Amino acid sequence: MSALTLGILNGDDIGHEIVPAAVDITRAAADRTDLDIDWRPMPIGRTALDTHGSTMPEGTLDALATFDGFILGPIGHRDYPKVEGAINPHPILRKHFDLFANVRPTRSYPDIGCVYDDIDLVIVRENNEGFQPDRNVVAGSGEFRPTEDVTISVRVITREGSRKVATAALQLAQARQKRLTVVHKNTVFKLGCGMFVEECYKAGEDFPDVEIDEVIVDTFAMHLVRNPQAFDVVVTTNMFGDILTDEAAGLVGGLGMAPGLCLGRGNIAMAQATHGSAPDIAGKGLANPYAMIESTRMLIEWLGQRHDNSKALETAALMQRGIVAALADPATRTADIRGTGDLQAMVNGIINNLGD
Ligand code: ATP
Ligand code: MG
Numbered sequence: 001m002s003a004l005t006l007g008i009l010n011g012d013d014i015g016h017e018i019v020p021a022a023v024d025i026t027r028a029a030a031d032r033t034d035l036d037i038d039w040r041p042m043p044i045g046r047t048a049l050d051t052h053g054s055t056m057p058e059g060t061l062d063a064l065a066t067f068d069g070f071i072l073g074p075i076g077h078r079d080y081p082k083v084e085g086a087i088n089p090h091p092i093l094r095k096h097f098d099l100f101a102n103v104r105p106t107r108s109y110p111d112i113g114c115v116y117d118d119i120d121l122v123i124v125r126e127n128n129e130g131f132q133p134d135r136n137v138v139a140g141s142g143e144f145r146p147t148e149d150v151t152i153s154v155r156v157i158t159r160e161g162s163r164k165v166a167t168a169a170l171q172l173a174q175a176r177q178k179r180l181t182v183v184h185k186n187t188v189f190k191l192g193c194g195m196f197v198e199e200c201y202k203a204g205e206d207f208p209d210v211e212i213d214e215v216i217v218d219t220f221a222m223h224l225v226r227n228p229q230a231f232d233v234v235v236t237t238n239m240f241g242d243i244l245t246d247e248a249a250g251l252v253g254g255l256g257m258a259p260g261l262c263l264g265r266g267n268i269a270m271a272q273a274t275h276g277s278a279p280d281i282a283g284k285g286l287a288n289p290y291a292m293i294e295s296t297r298m299l300i301e302w303l304g305q306r307h308d309n310s311k312a313l314e315t316a317a318l319m320q321r322g323i324v325a326a327l328a329d330p331a332t333r334t335a336d337i338r339g340t341g342d343l344q345a346m347v348n349g350i351i352n353n354l355g356d
Pocket of ligand 2: 276
């Protein structure tokens with residue numbers, strides 16, 4: 001297989017700037033390697049509400065199922081009008097394609113305001129379980145209120161879900177330093193986190209060359225600030241992963257530096273930056289496109305590995321070269337990472353440095 005079909009889902013607010021930026025860069029790199037990509041823009045988010053009567057049109061889900069992967073821009077669902085069809089597409093996409101593993105790397109680059117200059121770790125966050133108020137778990141919701149003064153929030157952990165995300169993390173660990181850290185709180189959540197940890201060790205039996213250790217989440221939060229170099233691949237449950245990946249982003253320049261790739265067992269993957277739609281800076285050309293671009297690069301690399309597609313691997317390598325070079329020059333960096341440029345300057349900087 002040589003041609004790839006990829007969906008473009010802009011999302012909301014800065015999504016309309018950072019997704020086209022990621023596509024432009026990928027196109028430029030793919031032109032150089034002769035990688036054939038069939039790009040398919042699909043409706044989602046606020047614009048889709050106007051054109052299709054839903055922020056998550058059925059037709060988008062059906063089309064995506066036939067693609068190799070897609071790029072999803074941030075979704076500003078909290079600002080959606082309270083009308084029919086205005087729903088949060090995130091949980092639907094993750095469930096529909098069983099994207100249970102959210103791979104979120106944290107990497108230092110020089111001079112952009114990183115707390116340490118040698119961080120290189122990946123947190124794999126479970127994506128479809130945990131505390132999910134939008135899940136149909138109990139009485140129509142993952143949260144319920146038996147009396148006016150008591151609220152119960154349900155956290156779901158399953159053996160299968162834990163085993164799946166652990167396996168994804170172990171595969172990644174095997175390709176990296178063969179070390180996996182399981183982050184949990186089984187001292188308190190004896191059943192839930194207990195099951196998660198158990199399944200991580202069981203999954204590890206299939207990866208005898210990967211060393212597994214475990215750290216309690218609060219201790220990990222402290223170590224992550226003091227000694228992030230101690231970690232390579234980390235796996236954890238949904239909400240711990242949500243919080244810890246923002247903490248990790250804070251160590252390397254902030255939310256604009258936090259990419260992500262959502263994976264499942266299926267053939268499809270979703271590139272999705274960790275940050276939100278940042279309505280405060282939307283439309284101004286100021287957003288840092290790194291997270292979206294790097295998420296897209298990860299998707300191309302993943303497809304290259306999965307399909308043994310050397311052109312895709314070369315494309316990802318060119319993108320990496322362009323990104324590293326652009327980040328090294330303040331003129332081709334955005335203001336949030338100590339740059340003097342804007343989004344377009346960064347895109348141009350990356351494209352000019354792809355090499356060939
Ligand atoms: P969510 O709940 O969707 O995660 P959030 O409330 O965490 O959203 P974000 O939109 O992620 O909020 O970002 C918070 C702030 O961080 C933004 O308002 C913006 O100022 C800044 N920010 C986020 N992403 C970027 C980016 N790519 N470039 C520059 N600044 C950003
Ligand atoms: Mg957030």
